[in-house]
Amino acid sequence: MPEEFQQGVTAKKCENFSEWYNQVIQKAEIVDLRLGIKGFIVIRPWGAKIIEKIYDLYEEELQKRGHQPTIMPSVIPESNLKKESDHIKGFTPEVFWLETPKGSERLALRPTSETLYTPMFALWVRSHRDLPMKLYQRGAVFRLDTKATRPLIRGREFYWIEAHDAFATKEEAEAQVQEDIEMTEKVLHQQLGIPFLPMKRPEWDKFAGAEYTIGSDVLMPDGKLIQQPSTHLMGQKFSRAFNAKFKNKDGKEEFLWTTAYGPAMSRILVSIISTHGDDKGLILPTSVAPIEIVIIPIYTKKNKKEILEYCKKIKKKLEKDHRVHLDEREEHTPGRKFNEWELKGVPLRVEVGQKEMEEQTLTIFIRDMKKREKIQLKDSKKLKLLKREFDERLKKKAEEKLKKSIVECKTKEEIKKAIRNGKICKVNWCSTAKEGVPCAEYIEKNINADVRGTLGNKKETPSSNCVICGKTAKEVVYIGRSY
């Protein structure tokens, strides 16, 4: 079919990622960009169902680890927002302010909710017996980003979960930060097949108000990194600002130690799309596919009724173990349905026609197979295995890509070359504290890349001096371009 008539994706993922991305999110009916409000987006049913699934995966992990759901106001009184000085310095330029009645306090649309949770911790936590207190909410936050917005990647409203936890000691709080990374590993990597680098951000790049931040960097097809869930040790900064104390075992008052964790659903969707998708469209891991198996009936006028009846039987059988959809639309031919469901990323397709009915077999197409390649199945129990293997293949492929894109660099020239080739550089580094700023600025100005940080869950020892200034290296950092 000539390209200009195609309803499917016409851009090639590896040649023109931006164009490919814009086409996929619209043609696969993830989003609609036509409402026209800068930084805000309409998410269509197919996209919303995927996001719901990601929410479910996360909430399950959070609850397993003792978090409880809450629902907080979407607005924050100005006085709350301004209690912690670093926090407000970081967020003020990005706040949407609401018009409020004369004489009442100004309200901000929440850009994040530390300043809602901490005052509630102050009320809810009386003694060490109330700790730890681990809460979360799903919801939207608003940030008036002045940079160019991009659908799902960078918006002024985004959908996430924010978990806010309070502890009696710093050790417990830091253990929570590590547990947060484990949750990212479980959901993002294990269930969605998206590998990441947990990066302890340099001092100059941490969350406004945090002691430290560990962000998860995920590779995009163009070689740039995108930040996925981040976790923050707030220490006692917010609890001091809001006077949130508890009585310890000795009856003495102490400030709470708090943490925050924030996985953004819309961004995770970006990584699912861009990590696994191909030139035909989306490829969804089974854990978030609204439909795992689509059944396409193939009939003629004579056997139509019979075939449809048989398909319904198969659907009923498969429904016990899978999310199944039978595409009964009469107005479309099988070929068109094949293309549509492939564009939407459905993992498995079952084709049922005269042949399958007579031979009692299933003709299976798996989304990552070559066109027209098909599998014949006698036993539908094997579908579970096919799904597992499919997810595993997606994960392996993404892991290899990330592994291949990390290169160790010993000189500035090597860094420059690697960045130009869309790689991530692993280098010896003087410091991610304030004294490392000049070296980081060198990277920014001359190589147009960022110091993303040090591994956040494992200590790496430098093998020689700082690659930029030549002084003693204290750390090993990763450098890359970013979204």
Added chain:
RNA sequence: GGGACUGUGGGGUAGCCUGGUAGCCUUUCAGGUUUGGGACCUGACGACCCCGGUUCAAAUCCGGGCAGUCCCA
């Protein structure tokens, strides 16, 4: 933050320079024939981003706004 470009039925586009009849492909709708990798025939609906200016006349020229894309910091 700086720059370039763009906005025409639901989607993709022609027309814009040189002002005057909005053309094409696709989708959608109705009817019919079809259905193993994007079916066919017949018919129908549907558009110049918004505000202002110039002009007898603006999709076209000018100004502003809104929105989007790309490039650079």
